[in-house]
Amino acid sequence: MNQLIYLDNAATTALHPEVFQRMQPYFTEIYGNPSSIYSFSGKAKKAIEEARCEVAAFLGAKENEIYFTGGGSESDNWAIKATAFAYRNKGNHIITSKIEHHAVLHTCEYLEKLGFEVSYIDVDEDGVIKLEELKAAIRPTTILISVMFANNEIGTIQPIKEIGEIAKEHKILFHTDAVQAYGHLPIDVNEMNIDMLSASGHKINGPKGVGIMYLRNGVRMGSFVHGGAQERNRRAGTHNTPGIVGFGAATKLAKETMEERAEYEKNLRDYLMERVMKEIPYVKLNGHSTLRLPNNANFSFRFIEGESLLIMLDQKGICASSGSACTSGSLDPSHVLLSIGLPHEIAHGSLRITLSKETTREEIDFVVEELKKIIERLRSMSPLYDDFLKEQSQK
Amino acid sequence: MYSEKVMDHFTNPRNVGEMEEPSGVGTVGNAKCGDIMRMYLDIDENGVIQEAKFKTFGCGAAIATSSMATELVTGKTVQQALEVTNKAVMEALDGLPPVKVHCSLLAEEAIHAALWDYAQKNHIEIQGLKPPVEDIEETEAYHEMAEE
Numbered sequence: 001m002n003q004l005i006y007l008d009n010a011a012t013t014a015l016h017p018e019v020f021q022r023m024q025p026y027f028t029e030i031y032g033n034p035s036s037i038y039s040f041s042g043k044a045k046k047a048i049e050e051a052r053c054e055v056a057a058f059l060g061a062k063e064n065e066i067y068f069t070g071g072g073s074e075s076d077n078w079a080i081k082a083t084a085f086a087y088r089n090k091g092n093h094i095i096t097s098k099i100e101h102h103a104v105l106h107t108c109e110y111l112e113k114l115g116f117e118v119s120y121i122d123v124d125e126d127g128v129i130k131l132e133e134l135k136a137a138i139r140p141t142t143i144l145i146s147v148m149f150a151n152n153e154i155g156t157i158q159p160i161k162e163i164g165e166i167a168k169e170h171k172i173l174f175h176t177d178a179v180q181a182y183g184h185l186p187i188d189v190n191e192m193n194i195d196m197l198s199a200s201g202h203k204i205n206g207p208k209g210v211g212i213m214y215l216r217n218g219v220r221m222g223s224f225v226h227g228g229a230q231e232r233n234r235r236a237g238t239h240n241t242p243g244i245v246g247f248g249a250a251t252k253l254a255k256e257t258m259e260e261r262a263e264y265e266k267n268l269r270d271y272l273m274e275r276v277m278k279e280i281p282y283v284k285l286n287g288h289s290t291l292r293l294p295n296n297a298n299f300s301f302r303f304i305e306g307e308s309l310l311i312m313l314d315q316k317g318i319c320a321s322s323g324s325a326c327t328s329g330s331l332d333p334s335h336v337l338l339s340i341g342l343p344h345e346i347a348h349g350s351l352r353i354t355l356s357k358e359t360t361r362e363e364i365d366f367v368v369e370e371l372k373k374i375i376e377r378l379r380s381m382s383p384l385y386d387d388f389l390k391e392q393s394q395k
Numbered sequence: 396m397y398s399e400k401v402m403d404h405f406t407n408p409r410n411v412g413e414m415e416e417p418s419g420v421g422t423v424g425n426a427k428c429g430d431i432m433r434m435y436l437d438i439d440e441n442g443v444i445q446e447a448k449f450k451t452f453g454c455g456a457a458i459a460t461s462s463m464a465t466e467l468v469t470g471k472t473v474q475q476a477l478e479v480t481n482k483a484v485m486e487a488l489d490g491l492p493p494v495k496v497h498c499s500l501l502a503e504e505a506i507h508a509a510l511w512d513y514a515q516k517n518h519i520e521i522q523g524l525k526p527p528v529e530d531i532e533e534t535e536a537y538h539e540m541a542e543e
Contacts, residue, residue: 305429307454311405324429324454333429345426345452381411381458383422383433383450 003317005363009203009295010152010180010354011321015246016205022249023207026242034239035230044241051248058255059197060188061214067231068244071211072179075198076103076146078213078224078235079175083144083196084111086221087173091141094118095172097129097158098339100148103198104177105335108146117141126288127156127340135166144173149181149197153323153336153352154287155296157185164193173219179203179211183254184262184293195219201243206250210243261357266294268364269355273297275368280375286337286350295355298323300342303385304349304378306333312374318367323350345384397455398489404459409466412448419516421508421527424501430457434465434505438513442473449505456495463487464502473513473521479506504528 006014032041034048049063056063069075084094096108098120108118119137122130129147145167150157160176167174175196178187182197183204189197197214201207215221215234227236276299277283286298301309306324313320323334324347332338333347342350353367379385397405414420418438424430430453437446447465451458463484468476481499485491491499508527514520 303452305453305457308405308458311455315406343426344429348426348429381408381450382452383431384426384452386413386433386450 005318005367007353007355007359008319008321009356010352012202012208013205013356015207016250016253018253019206019246019249023242023246026245034241035228047245048239048241051244054248054251055212058251059214060190062217065214065217067213067215067235069211069213069235071209072198072200073103075211075213076177077107079196079198080104080107080144080146082221082224083173084116087143091143092116093139093141094144094146095121095134095137095142096146097121097123099123099127099151099336101152101177104146123339125341127151127154128288129158131159131162138170142172144175146175149176149178150185150293151336152180153334154298155292156288157291157293161192168193180293183251189214201247201250204250204254207243207246210240210247212247262294264357265355268359268361269295269297272353272364276371279368280372286340297353299351300346301349301351301375302346303382303388304375306348306350308378309351309374313370316370318370321352324348396492400489401456401459401491404462404488405455408458408462410448410462411450413450414448419509419513421505421512423504423508423527429453430498430501432457432461432501432505434509436509436513438473444468444471444476456491456498457501459488460484460498460502464506468506473510476506476510477521477523
């Protein structure tokens with residue numbers, strides 16, 4: 001099997017050759033520590049500030065509101081923990097959603113052990129947060145609302161602007177995990193009243209191990225990684241110059257190509273969804289039909305289990321992912337799929353396909369044909385399918 | 396992550412299917428955990444398993460262990476089939492990743508459940524055979540495994 005059909009771009013993306021080219025000199029030639037005083041390091045420092053400009057421009061933020069971190073998970077941890085500690089005199093209550101990434105959920109659970117209180121807001125069957133429930137959860141002690149921009153599994157885009165307004169009205173800080181949205185959807189931190197935002201480089205054809213945190217000027221917040229004076233004393237550690245340069249270059253490229261890319265991915269994704277929904281029986285589309293990331297499709301195939309499906313796709317050179325328990329190492333399927341109301345057995349049979357601008361129509365056709373065969377084969381082995389057919393024939 | 400043998404039994408599972416009139420049939424596991432195995436046994440008048448078939452909803456390991464279990468019990472007497480433990484199934488597959496060991500327990504349970512059904516239908520007692528449990532986590536073997 002020589003061919004590789006990579007349809008797991010929500011997991012990670014390929015580094016863009018142009019981004020790689022921009023990064024290269026900062027590994028071997030311009031290796032000076034950006035914090036050093038001599039002019040040799042000045043080039044590295046300048047490159048970092050240029051990258052910061054690109055990021056600020058994409059978000060509609062000021063340059064001194066952008067902080068480079070070690071990735072999306074670090075940014076999420078920083079935003080939530082540091083806000084909790086900085087504002088603990090004001091209150092101990094945090095509001096988030098049930099479908100957040102584990103970087104947010106597990107951080108909130110950790111804070112609960114330290115005495116903070118967390119409200120986890122429900123989502124509807126499409127995965128959209130229930131705004132009325134969110135409003136009702138607000139207390140005088142609420143210090144932070146953290147809701148993701150778009151969901152990593154089902155692709156649903158949240159009403160960020162509305163949540164920002166609610167937060168502003170109640171003078172509560174608003175953080176959004178925008179790891180899946182950054183570079184894929186337009187974001188304006190002022191228009192959307194976002195106080196803090198996390199993003200990651202490797203989801204936008206940038207390098208792994210580098211992320212950003214947008215932190216609105218005036219938000220009182222301490223350091224997360226203590227040490228040197230890098231990043232305005234807020235994030236210690238020698239700058240990852242090549243990574244930061246790559247982040248900036250990837251942001252620039254993503255910004256330039258966003259509209260066209262989203263259109264291309266959305267058309268191809270819709271074609272995939274249409275074919276799957278029409279040609280494969282007993283399938284459900286997970287996530288919102290239109291308010292979703294342009295490259296995301298998520299299906300549940302009844303009577304089969306996701307890991308078997310992934311292995312069989314892998315044998316055909318197709319990379320995708322699933323919310324099945326077997327792929328997570330636990331007994332429960334994805335918390336996101338359970339939160340949108342899927343019964344366990346249907347959540348186990350989920351498949352996430354995330355496209356890129358490199359994905360072709362031929363690849364999608366191949367995937368649909370293979371899916372049809374694999375699903376039929378797995379169903380022919382499934383006792384659940386037998387039982388279902390027997391029930392049907394008795395009706 | 397899987398051994399070659401597991402991949403072989405997953406890709407080309409042996410004895411997939413149903414039986415019209417099995418001597419014994421047992422279904423174990425639950426859809427909530429993502430694994431259901433149904434095993435059918437055809438047992439002759441001498442108490443020898445002539446044929447075994449299965450249907451499984453589950454991961455690669457669940458399908459492979461079902462397939463291997465049917466191979467291991469075929470040709471054995473009812474009493475010998477009881478000795479096809481989860482460890483035997485696992486060894487025959489050259490091992491399973493730690494998170495998948497419960498699949499082999501499910502295979503053992505499926506054999507026992509089918510044998511129990513056979514014993515009930517024929518009003519016989521099979522020495523050492525216990526009634527099947529609803530939940531795999533209630534079995535002694537599962538607890539032993541969890542303790543290890």
